[in-house]
Every structure is written in C-alpha cells, then in structure tokens.
Amino acid sequence: MDLSQLFHVRIWNYWPFNPWARFSGSDFLSNLVLYVPLGFLLATRLCFTRIGRLMSFGLTALVCSCLSAGIETLQGLTISRIPSATDWVLNSVSGLLGAGVGVFQGQSLWDRTTSWLKDRWHSHPLDIVTLSYMVLLAADALSPFLPTILLSQVWRNLENSHFGIAEGLAQHPWHWWLITRALMYLILTFLLAAWGGTGHRQREWGKAMFLAILFSLGLELMKPMIVSRVINVANIAIAAGGAALAAGMGSLCAERLSRRRKLDLAILALLGYECYLAWTPFNFIWKLEPALRKLPSAVELLPLYHYAMGASLNHVRLFVQAIVLQGILIYLLRMRFFRFEQCQARLALAVLLAAVLGFLLEGGQLFLPSRTPAMTDIYCFMIGAACGALLPRMRQRTEELP
Numbered sequence: 001m002d003l004s005q006l007f008h009v010r011i012w013n014y015w016p017f018n019p020w021a022r023f024s025g026s027d028f029l030s031n032l033v034l035y036v037p038l039g040f041l042l043a044t045r046l047c048f049t050r051i052g053r054l055m056s057f058g059l060t061a062l063v064c065s066c067l068s069a070g071i072e073t074l075q076g077l078t079i080s081r082i083p084s085a086t087d088w089v090l091n092s093v094s095g096l097l098g099a100g101v102g103v104f105q106g107q108s109l110w111d112r113t114t115s116w117l118k119d120r121w122h123s124h125p126l127d128i129v130t131l132s133y134m135v136l137l138a139a140d141a142l143s144p145f146l147p148t149i150l151l152s153q154v155w156r157n158l159e160n161s162h163f164g165i166a167e168g169l170a171q172h173p174w175h176w177w178l179i180t181r182a183l184m185y186l187i188l189t190f191l192l193a194a195w196g197g198t199g200h201r202q203r204e205w206g207k208a209m210f211l212a213i214l215f216s217l218g219l220e221l222m223k224p225m226i227v228s229r230v231i232n233v234a235n236i237a238i239a240a241g242g243a244a245l246a247a248g249m250g251s252l253c254a255e256r257l258s259r260r261r262k263l264d265l266a267i268l269a270l271l272g273y274e275c276y277l278a279w280t281p282f283n284f285i286w287k288l289e290p291a292l293r294k295l296p297s298a299v300e301l302l303p304l305y306h307y308a309m310g311a312s313l314n315h316v317r318l319f320v321q322a323i324v325l326q327g328i329l330i331y332l333l334r335m336r337f338f339r340f341e342q343c344q345a346r347l348a349l350a351v352l353l354a355a356v357l358g359f360l361l362e363g364g365q366l367f368l369p370s371r372t373p374a375m376t377d378i379y380c381f382m383i384g385a386a387c388g389a390l391l392p393r394m395r396q397r398t399e400e401l402p
Contacts, residue, residue: 029147031090032097035064039098044106053103060102064095121392130191132324134215137184139321141219144314146227157224161231168234179276181235182242187269188212189246205247212243263336270329278361284368291366296375306376322380323387326354330388347389354385 039060046056068091072084120127139145148154162168169177192208216239223229299305304319330350334341343349358378365371 028090030145031087032094033147035068035091035094036098036101038067039064039095039100040102040106041098043099043102044110047103047107057099057103060099061092061096064099065092068092068095124196126191126194127196129328130188130195132328133188133191136321136324137188137215138219139317140180142222142226142229143317144226144228145317147225148227153227154224157226157228157230161224163231163233165234165237168232168237171232171234173281175276175282176280177234177238179273181238182245183269183273185212185216185239185242186246186249188215189243190250193246193250205251208250209243209247212246213240216240216243260336263332267329267332267336270325270332274325274329274357274361279364279368279371281368281370283370284364286367290369294366294372296373301375303379304376306374319380322377323384326357326381326384327388327391330354330385331391334389347386350385350389351382354381357381 042060042063043056046059047053049056051059065088068088072088117128162171189205189208189212192211193204195204195208213236216236220231220233220235223231306315330353333350333353334346340346340349355378358381362373362375362377365373
C-alpha cells in the first residue's frame, strides 16, 4: 500500500476535515462514547498512585489518543477497513470525557462499587448473578450497539416496528420465542424473587414478575434509538408469559424443591441454552465432505482470531457472553458437587470440561449449513471456566438457587 496515499488522502476523507463529506449521527455518537470506559478506568487507576490528578488526566488523554491513532493507522493496512481522522478526533474527545470523570469521581466510585460487590458476593451472591444476567439480556436486546441521534432513523425504526402480537410472533420460529424469551424471563423472575436472600416469600413473586416485565418493556422502548432495531410487542408478551409462569411455579413449587434439585435445574437450563445458541436452527446435514470444508485453517486457530477480525461491539458482546455463561456454569457445578469443589486440580478440571463442551458445540456446527465453527469460542469457554473455578465461594449459605 502507498503510505503517502493513506496519510494524505484516505484518512482525511471524512468530516470534519472534508467539508463535503457526510458523517452519520450513529457513527458520531458511537465514536464519542467508545473510549469513555477506557479513559475512566485509566484515570481512576492512576488516581490511586501519587502522580496527581493533572498528570493522571494528561497521561490518560495521551494513551487514548495514541491508541486510537494506532488503530486507525492499522485499519488503513487492511482491505475491509477505512482509516478516518474523524474517528481519531472523536475517540480522543471520548477518552478526555472518561478521564475527566475518572479524575474527579473515579476513586470514590470505584471504592463504593467494589465494596458493595464484595459484600453482596459474600452475603447474597445471587444478586451479582442477577445483575450479570440482566446485563447480558440488555446486551442481546440492544445489539449491534449502534445508537442513533437522527430523528429520521428513529421514526423509520418506529414505522417498521411490529405492534401486533401475531405479526411480531411471525418474525421468529416458535422455539426461538420459547428459549430466548419465555425461558430467559422465567429465569430472570426466579432470580429477582431471590434478591437480597428473601427466600422466595409469597409477596416477592408478584414483585419479581412486575420487575421482569418492566425490564422487558424498557428494553423494547430503547430499541428505536439503535440503528436497525425495531419494537416488537411480541417480545414483551412472551416475556410477560415467562415471568407469570415463573411466579406461578415459584409460589407452588419453590419451597418443595431441595437445594440440590434447584441446582440441577439451573445447570440443565444453562446447558440447554448454550446448546440452543450453538446449534440453532438445528438443520443438521450429516455429510462428511461439507463438514471437512468448514474445518478451521491454521490462522483461524489463533486465540480470539474471529473476534479480532470482526472488530465490532457485537463481537465484544459475544466474547463477554461466552465467558460469563461458562463461568456461571462452572460455579454452579462447584456448588452442586462437593468433590469438584474440593478437588486440588479444580482449575485444570474446569478448563478441561469447558474445552470438551466447546468442542462438542462447535463440532456440531460442522454439520449445520448456516453455522461456522470457531476456535475462538472454545478459548472463551476455557477462559470463563477458569474464572468460575477461581471465584471465591460465599462465606454463608444464606440463600438457595432457584
């Protein structure tokens, strides 16, 4: 590639350096918030040292700006990506905003948040699981994380929305609604009913059902502000059905199930969900020749290769989702099986189990015409399993899983 063409022509093709260029509101907003978390975390970390607030702010701004410049330059060396000085400017401003918050509020926010998380983890660990679960549901609903500030785009999303239940249900097959909506909000209702170690008292079920439905409604109302996302009333209806079913089941059966049986159900539900994510739409074709053509090449065996090549916020969501789900699974296995918890090689065993599960799930995709296996997912499973094996157990057994 001609580097002079890269730096003197291509990188200046976009607003604000080219007054005739167009720049979308979604790109503006996404680039403006992209580096805020990094700036906040870096400035907060530096504030715990003795270099002072001004120096922390300056170093953080420099790191964010240099990192963005490096990434934009490397994009110019690829075929599918375009470097942009506009992105660099917005990313630098984004880092400055995060650094400003981190310098003035980061240390106190970090201390309060970590203290709350530690206390909750030792006394009511299910509360942390519930929050993580809600974050995953929100990330799935708001993917691909392309916010828009264009009123025309928002109105277009509203016009394309599905406000009829029958029309909304037709957008996906029945099993999609059963697994990704009814089952997911059934589990959320169980988790919300156990918030703070309430022990699933009768009055908590109605409150948990209401909160789950309200959460689903809030996610739907946010979708028009995301490029390519629309409201679907069927999402709310099916989520409400799952929440109501959980409230009915909980009030009738929760107290009759032992802790071991509740753990068994949680493990089976999580395994079923992972199988569904990996094997949908279940149109297996058991032929060896097409499967062999889908085997990964040598470069595709590199850690995180597929996520790095995708380079989108949706790939970040998939990365976090794979790690969190596998970490929860291993932690549940530790709670369920005493020998697993006491095993001296617990970490190695957890990573091995995750690798085997990953190979089974990704191996099944070899026989699915619309799916492509990825070693990256297996690596993420192993990372999540290691996290689940290393997490400290709660000190008091004051609550039970649903």
